[in-house]
Amino acid sequence: MVTEKSAIFIIFGGSGDLAHRKLYPSLFRLYKSGILKDHFAVIGTARRPWSDDYFRETVITSLEDYFEDDKKIMEEFAKHFFYQSHDVNDSEHYIALKNLAAKLDDQFETGHNRVYYMAIAPRFFGTVAEHINSEGLKTDGYNRLVIEKPFGRDLDSACELNGNISKAFPEDDIYRIDHYLGKEMIQDIPHIRANNPVFEKALNNQYVSNVQVTLAESLGVEDRGGYYETAGVLRDMVQNHIMQIIGAVASDDPKATDAKIIHKDKTNLFNSLKVLTAEQVDTDFVRGQYDTDKLGDQKAYRQEDNVAEDSEIETFTAGRIEFESDRWSGVPFYVRSGKRMPAKSSRIDIVFNEKVADLGIKANTVVTLLIEPEDGNSILINGINYKESGQDFIKFPEEEEFDSAREAYESLIIDILSGNRVHFTLWDELRSTWKYIDSIRERWDSQTPDFPNYLSGTMGPDAAEMLLERDGNSWAWD
Ligand SMILES: NC(=O)c1ccc[n+]([C@@H]2O[C@H](COP(=O)([O-])OP(=O)(O)OC[C@H]3O[C@@H](n4cnc5c(N)ncnc54)[C@H](OP(=O)(O)O)[C@@H]3O)[C@@H](O)[C@H]2O)c1
Structure with a gap:
């Protein structure tokens, strides 16, 4: 049964790309499913002086890119949208926002609940949070x-x-998005x-040879060169998404349902990361930057817009x-992420050793959990669908298999409205x-890389293969 949720969303950066490409389509899906119905409103804020009508038009246009619904439903949905021109540094503007939210609270009977969504540049996060607090925007509902x-x-x-x-919001009210956790x-x-008790019993250093996490993209940086120059793939993908994916596979207590226990478990795991010395960074981490492709048709990273000609960004x-833990010490977790790889693919490959035969699993079996591009559920055993593999130590719980695939943001917004913090990142994590990523970054920043060092459309520099060969292993996705 669908339970309708009540809230006012105040979206900082309401005119921006993320809001239009991800948030409004997700809110629309929730509207169509009845989770959002009569008791919600969305206030979009940004500096540009838009009217409510113009804002609604932009929202409808963004929906038309994804949905073929009757425009009437979109117009009904858009009636819940309001625009308030706002500069994050102007205290007066927060008062206007507060008054508008109070008015909409009465109009839509939203129970004084507020979701403050930071779809703006990170340098504004602190400013906005402080003003929400100091200008009295918080209500007696949830905030x-x-x-x-x-x-x-x-x-x-x-x-x-x-x-x-955290001066403005207690940790329990902070929802840090890592959209992979919504997948x-x-x-x-x-x-x-x-x-799957046998699978779970095998998930430790007795039976696992190595774990591999790959987040590969076929595209380059496209129009995000400016942002990418301040980030690089280590910060952009490894520190957050890859670590959180490892947290899902390697945490201790998969039966836990309580958010606090789940996060404590993950924090313990991350606290056991073996931080690398400078010399270990040289041997255990490889970095690359894409060049043109074999035919010379594609732009090299250094030729992209807003990218320095001598950029050292990976x-x-x-x-x-x-990890130094009873469960995992001695097991390498190989991670890999890159742009302009041959295909888009997000996957976890768990490579078992020979001893796993003691548990009735064929020696050296590889279990692959596909995250993308397949939306929804997909498990491979030695490269074929688990149902056809002839091994039955792993299968989807029935109710999961028939779950309709939800878009990550949609699922995360439901969690926010429900006060469920399981799928968000906590500060301790x-x-x-x-701390782990800094040790790599510091070493890299002290050396000049030999970039570019891989062709677009390839699996990255050769050193990425050698990293595993050195241990007698190889990438399952190659
Ligand atoms: N786009 C994505 O796919 C994506 C993915 C993951 C994370 N993110 C994160 O999401 C956030 C937003 O990204 P985006 O791509 O949507 O950026 P964007 O398209 O540049 O949007 C930025 C928004 O902030 C507003 N803004 C800028 N300066 C402002 C100010 N002083 N006061 C009030 N509003 C201001 C802009 O409108 P005005 O210029 O009219 O003020 C615009 O609405 C960033 O933190 C980004 O890292 C984005």
């Missing part, structure tokens, strides 16, 4: 703050940002582990991560992962 990535660019800046935000396969992993990385 939840949603923060997009990136959360800092290293441990120091993340600490500073967190300090600013169906990632959400299914605890259920898969909890419902668009590819592969690394070997280890971020602190440990930043």
